Amino acid sequence: MSMYPTILYGDAKAAIRRLKEAFGFTEVCTYEGEDGSVMHAELSYGAGVVMLGSKGREGLFARTMADAGPVGVYVVVSDVDAHHKRAAEHGMEILMEPTDQDYGSRDYMARDAEGNVWSFGTYAPGAGE
DSSP: OOOOOOOEEETHHHHHHHHHHOOOOEEEEEEEESSSOOOEEEEEHHHHHHEEETOOOSSHHHHTTTOOOOOEEEEEOSSSHHHHHHHHTTTTEEEEEEETTTTTEEEEEEEEETTTTEESOOOOOTTOO
């Protein structure tokens, strides 16, 4: 099974730039509307992909998500401390410094400019199955 979180941003272009610079995501594709809004973008990190777009567009998904609150996304990284350092150097709001968890993971948390919470750590759900 595959899952792809989808997040709408007030300023999707700025979000794409910050996610790439601060968190090391790679831009896979971006499709813009005639008005310059981001209709659909995909950013990858390892084997995972997050989809995003601009708020305020037409369509059922955009209308349904118009008043949605922030989301939380967990991303598996191999070097939590190096990843945290990069995010901090790029001015991301760090909510939790790298911390060893009781369940064996090392994690940190950051918030992006629009309130979404990004957790990065070594825990890989289902890896022990």
